[in-house]
Amino acid sequence: MNTLAEEVLAGSRLALARLLTLIENGDPQGEAALDRLFPHSGRAHWIGITGSPGAGKSSLVNRLARAFRQPADGSPPRTVAIVAVDPSSPFTGGALLGDRVRMRDLSGDPGVFIRSMASRGALGGLAHTTPAVVQALDSAGFDVILIETVGAGQSEVEIARLAHTVIVVEAPGMGDDIQAIKAGILEIADILVLNKADLPGAENALRTLRAMLELGSPRGEAAAENEPPLWHPPLVTTIATQNEGIAELMSRIQAHAAYLRQSSGWQARDRSRLQNQLEDLLQAALLKRWRTSLPEGRYQQILADLQARRISPYQALHHLLDETDLPQSFQRGSSALLTS
Amino acid sequence: MTERKIRVLIAKPGLDGHDRGAKVVARALRDAGMEVIYTGLRQTPEMIAEAALQEDVDAVGLSILSGAHMALVPRVLELLRANGQGHVHVFVGGIIPEQDIPALLAMGVRAVYGPGTSTQKVVEDLRAAVLQENQA
Numbered sequence: 001m002n003t004l005a006e007e008v009l010a011g012s013r014l015a016l017a018r019l020l021t022l023i024e025n026g027d028p029q030g031e032a033a034l035d036r037l038f039p040h041s042g043r044a045h046w047i048g049i050t051g052s053p054g055a056g057k058s059s060l061v062n063r064l065a066r067a068f069r070q071p072a073d074g075s076p077p078r079t080v081a082i083v084a085v086d087p088s089s090p091f092t093g094g095a096l097l098g099d100r101v102r103m104r105d106l107s108g109d110p111g112v113f114i115r116s117m118a119s120r121g122a123l124g125g126l127a128h129t130t131p132a133v134v135q136a137l138d139s140a141g142f143d144v145i146l147i148e149t150v151g152a153g154q155s156e157v158e159i160a161r162l163a164h165t166v167i168v169v170e171a172p173g174m175g176d177d178i179q180a181i182k183a184g185i186l187e188i189a190d191i192l193v194l195n196k197a198d199l200p201g202a203e204n205a206l207r208t209l210r211a212m213l214e215l216g217s218p219r220g221e222a223a224a225e226n227e228p229p230l231w232h233p234p235l236v237t238t239i240a241t242q243n244e245g246i247a248e249l250m251s252r253i254q255a256h257a258a259y260l261r262q263s264s265g266w267q268a269r270d271r272s273r274l275q276n277q278l279e280d281l282l283q284a285a286l287l288k289r290w291r292t293s294l295p296e297g298r299y300q301q302i303l304a305d306l307q308a309r310r311i312s313p314y315q316a317l318h319h320l321l322d323e324t325d326l327p328q329s330f331q332r333g334s335s336a337l338l339t340s
Numbered sequence: 341m342t343e344r345k346i347r348v349l350i351a352k353p354g355l356d357g358h359d360r361g362a363k364v365v366a367r368a369l370r371d372a373g374m375e376v377i378y379t380g381l382r383q384t385p386e387m388i389a390e391a392a393l394q395e396d397v398d399a400v401g402l403s404i405l406s407g408a409h410m411a412l413v414p415r416v417l418e419l420l421r422a423n424g425q426g427h428v429h430v431f432v433g434g435i436i437p438e439q440d441i442p443a444l445l446a447m448g449v450r451a452v453y454g455p456g457t458s459t460q461k462v463v464e465d466l467r468a469a470v471l472q473e474n475q476a
Contacts, residue, residue: 014424017396025344093345094370100391101380107387114394118345118375 004029005036008140013113016140020115023132034132037139042270044081044138045257046145048163050125050185053151055171056195058084058102059240060249061148065106067250068144078143079111083133085126087150088118095119099148113142124158125149128284131162131277152185160188161276164269165256167249169193170209172201186212189233191252197237197245209235231259298323346374346470348399351388352381353416354406361433361455362403368459369401369466385412389419392428398470399429401462409436409444417448429469433457 004022007015022030047064049057061082068078084099095118106112115133122128126149137145149159160166168189186192192213194206213235234252238245260266291299299320306316350366352359359381366376377395379387392400400420404412413432420428432444433453441452451465 013393017394021347021396088375089370092371092373094373095375096366096370096378097375098378098380100377104380104383104387107384107390114391116375116377116395120345 002033002036005033008033008037008136009040011141016113016136017115019136020133023136024117024120024127024129026129030132034136034139037136040139040141041135042138044142044145045165046134046138046147046163047253048147048149048159048166049169050149050152050156050159050166050188051169051193051195052153052171055151055169056238056240057148057151057169058099060167060169060193060195060238061099061146062103062105063238063240063243063246064146064250064253065103065112067246069106069109069111072247072250077111079141080113080144080146081137081140081142082106082112082114082146082148083117083130083137084114084148085117085119085130085150088120090121093120113137113140119150122158123156125152125156126158126162128280131273131280134162157185157188162273164260164266165190165253167191167193167253169195170205171196172199172205190231190256191249192233192235193245193249194235194237195240198239198242202237206235206237231256231265294320294323344474346399346466347377347395347397348374348401348466349377349379349388349392349395349397350401350403351379351383351391352403353383353385353388353412354404354408355382356404356406357381358405359403361405362401365401365403365433365459365462368463372463372467374463374466385415385419388416389423389425392420392425393423397428398473399431399466402430402432402434404432404434404436407435409434410440413444413449414447427473429466429473431462431465433462 004015004019008019019030019033023034049061051057061084065080065082068080070077082103084097086095086097086099088095097116097118099116100114103114106114117127117130117133119127130147134145134147147159147163150156166188168185170193172194192209194202194209196202213233236245236249236252238249240246260269302316302319305311306313311319348369350362352362366378369376377391377397379391388400388402400416402413402416409432417430420426420430429450430448431451431453432449436444436452436454444452450469453462
């Protein structure tokens with residue numbers, strides 16, 4: 001029996017908030033509660049919202065949350081959790097988490113839970129503990145979890161490994177067509193949104209994004225026979241501040257969820273996400289275990305040799321790996337363990 | 341791997357529209373390595389208490405310039421307690437007349453900072469308070 005987990009399952013928002021803090025801090029109590037909660041996870045629709053800083057992600061999240069709470073088609077309201085990630089300062093470790101400023105409409109609704117997270121040094125647009133935090137919210141029974149990434153550029157694509165549905169938000173004036181073709185972030189879109197569609201340059205941006213989508217190929221989820229056709233990422237234009245285009249975006253989100261459930265995509269994403277999470281945990285744990293197995297001061301000594309240019313980075317690596325009592329298979333080709 | 345960060349909510353209750361002071365404090369706390377949740381202007385006590393709960397903060401800083409502090413602050417404290425967050429360190433900044441400060445402190449506010457307070461003082465008080473709370 002885990003009291004914290006029981007309280008979360010019973011619907012305590014205070015217990016849930018405490019749990020999320022414990023998870024963020026890597027506290028063993030948080031892990032123990034997650035062990036108990038894990039069987040309850042796997043029901044929610046995880047939706048990622050990413051895009052450049054200033055593209056309007058928070059405003060869009062605000063509108064989407066409201067649309068899930070009051071569906072235009074008269075379907076029952078869905079409960080919504082929001083995880084909004086902002087960057088930590090690389091110098092001080094502090095962070096200014098300001099996404100709630102755009103979400104004040106959601107205040108007072110017991111069917112909504114908003115949590116701000118700092119990235120705490122992770123580079124992929126999320127924090128290392130975001131997957132576990134989302135899992136906890138999923139276990140707590142929220143129907144939809146909106147995950148807003150750090151303002152992302154071309155390589156912050158961790159969200160693609162986490163969410164069922166990835167929405168990439170662009171705004172006019174963010175770059176030319178070569179930027180659009182090389183940007184990895186457009187490749188991960190299940191739905192592409194051009195927000196602020198009332199700004200000058202929207203026509204151009206729309207044309208560029210449309211051309212880029214036509215160049216790309218449809219995406220499939222391990223398509224087997226008798227499966228529906230592949231998914232073609234749609235392009236939706238919105239003006240989040242005026243609630244324009246939100247109904248269409250909602251219908252595209254529902255269509256993507258339906259597509260994933262009809263194909264094997266839903267399960268495939270869930271399975272690969274759990275594999276990724278295990279491998280990330282394994283990497284962190286192995287690194288920690290390996291560090292503690294090193295003789296005291298040895299790391300500093302080899303680092304000093306490297307910094308004085310007495311040995312090369314690769315020589316330093318092999319000195320370090322030879323020092324420890326890890327099995328031979330781990331020392332040679334240290335990455336093989338994780339990629340096999 | 342356990343790493344504890346101090347989490348602070350900086351909020352502006354009431355109707356006055358100047359949040360420069362709140363932003364200066366938010367920035368100073370961030371630069372001191374804390375995680376600062378900033379909620380923007382015109383927050384009701386209910387909105388503030390709800391955000392403090394969801395974000396599981398260690399402290400709430402209220403910036404009030406409107407003169408409504410004797411109405412707003414007790415309500416925030418009451419809601420925090422009702423939510424099981426009586427331990428949260430509440431501090432107030434802004435334009436607070438000298439004669440109101442004892443009453444605010446008696447209600448449970450831990451510190452009142454007037455114009456000209458150094459941000460370093462706010463940072464140090466907060467660190468000390470959270471340290472004490474964690475040892476308790």
